Amino acid sequence: MSLQATPTLLQLAMQSLMRDEALAVSALQDLPIELFPPLFKDAFTHKRFNILRKMVQVWPFPCLPLGGLMKIKPPYLDILQAILDGIDALLDQNIHPSSYKLRVLDLRALHKDFWTVWAGDTTASCNPGAKCKRKPQRRGSKIITKPNSLKVFIDLFLKPRTLDTCLSYVFQWVRERKALLQFVCKKLKINTVGIQNIVKVLEVLDLDCVEEIEVCCTWKLSTLATFAPYLGQMKNLLTFILSRIHVPDSVTPEEKKQLVSQITSQFLNLQSLQDLSLDSICFLKGQMDQLFRCLEAPLEILSITDSQLSESDLKSLSQCPGIRQLKHLNLSGVILTDMNPEPLRVLLERVAPTLKTLDLENCMITDSQLNVLLPALSQCVQLIMFNYIRNPISVAVLERLLYHTSRLSCLSLEMYSTPWEIYGAQGASHHRRLDELREELSKTMMNLEHTRTVWFSVAPCLPRGGNQAI
The missing domain is CATH 3.80.10.10 (Ribonuclease Inhibitor)
Incomplete structure (x- = not known):
């Protein structure tokens, strides 16, 4: 007879939310920040598109390190579209940026440990609970920041073949919203x-x-x-x-x-x-x-x-x-x-x-x-x-x-x-x-x-x- 580990209270709470999508969406405003990373990861894994769209709009950290969770590959296109749809809804609200936390969408293959540790763990290589800042530049170089803009970070390797469908979608999405975004x-x-x-x-x-x-x-x-x-x-x-x-x-x-x-x-x-x-x-x-x-x-x-x-x-x-x-x-x-x-x-x-x-x-x-x-x-x-x-x-x-x-x-x-x-x-x-x-x-x-x-x-x-x- 095999023994299974007893679920933690956190896991039980997540299972309860994921069984009822309408409940999960309505509860997001009052959800403790500790639940956001594991709930987002679970919704990502099981392709709960509606939950992903809504979670992006109330994401409680300045940085969403999405690249550490996904690969910019065609199989992820539907997930990427759902997340970007959620960001669109956020941008379309036309409210003061202080009304929402999200400042950075990071598509680089970094910060993978964020999705496996508690959100407040300061040992994580990227703690989205803290402001995502550039490393200090020597010789006082400065980057001009567009006011009220969302930063989208990506590392690119341009090869002879054309961009795959995911990257093409990202570029088209950014191109249509260039006034509201910085593509970094x-x-x-x-x-x-x-x-x-x-x-x-x-x-x-x-x-x-x-x-x-x-x-x-x-x-x-x-x-x-x-x-x-x-x-x-x-x-x-x-x-x-x-x-x-x-x-x-x-x-x-x-x-x-x-x-x-x-x-x-x-x-x-x-x-x-x-x-x-x-x-x-x-x-x-x-x-x-x-x-x-x-x-x-x-x-x-x-x-x-x-x-x-x-x-x-x-x-x-x-x-x-x-x-x-x-x-x-x-x-x-x-x-x-x-x-x-x-x-x-x-x-x-x-x-x-x-x-x-x-x-x-x-x-x-x-x-x-x-x-x-x-x-x-x-x-x-x-x-x-x-x-x-x-x-x-x-x-x-x-x-x-x-x-x-x-x-x-x-x-x-x-x-x-x-x-x-x-x-x-x-x-x-x-x-x-x-x-x-x-x-x-x-x-x-x-x-x-x-x-x-x-x-x-x-x-x-x-x-x-x-x-x-x-």
Whole structure:
């Protein structure tokens, strides 16, 4: 004989209400707030559309975290329609907002724990009993709020296929009520080249509220130029990730110059930008100065990877006003072999007081170039991580490099390629020297006040054009 748990008083009360829909609706005005989340969840699960419509209108919290309960998928369309119908009735009352509590409809997949804990539990990640506020923005960025408006929050991932029926319904619903709503998307990811559909989405969003944009598909340069004016309206943008922009052969140098100017000029408006990541971006080679002149807000993260840069680009980067507080610099995959190391040295000196991570993987920096950079590197007193993998380095220069980095008291992780000489004609003697280096390094680290990891890749990195035997 199986034993069943005795229902709680709360469960019994809910069961009684759900058996009589008319009673449940009439009781909502006097219902204790503790009953709202479990009753709403039960009505949601069993598709009690009328109860859902009425509950939205008397929802006792400023935030309805609907996204934590549902997925924006077609099977939920009828539930979504019922809830939005309830909000429509609320908006149509044309009364002062203080007469009702609901301020935010959150469609993001967040706050799932709200639906499983008591509404007053302050340990919940989103307590709709408290006002739903933005995280404080650094540098005093502000979001303009429409008076008496309901905020609808959503995160979007735009893919090549069209929006599904649920998202399409939400967009149409918002578009028809734009004067009464703020449609807020903090995180927008784009993986489609269909700029017309992207523009339709952007024109509905409150662009002032966008905080993070990631473009992870191959756009043409002209597509990026079409997108740029919308980017310039995102005045509270914190993170911009851009990759693989394609320039067709049919684009003339004059057209390219004009398109680049249209794009880079918009960065003057991004006064809150903190994280800029550019991957496989070659259209700016020799023209990076146009971008760097427009980066006035102090960046924390700058990543330019697998891209082509010129010496003039590196020089303009070292003069960029936006790097004065840089904490993380990633230039991995930017081949620097044939460049004068002086601009990179100046760059490291400028960011030395604040820099915490430096990634120079696969830059093919030579020993002679590294010798120029060492004094600047030793000034990076806040450095925590240094990645120098896939750069050709000799045993002698590695010794010199480790001597400089040993003085950096915050450094906890260093990554290097094994010196190429280890596998050369003098392999045996150099292999012993590497073992000695490791032993000396271990003794040095024993005297440090914190743990430090020095990691060597197994495979060496040969100098360009090198003919060492492996």
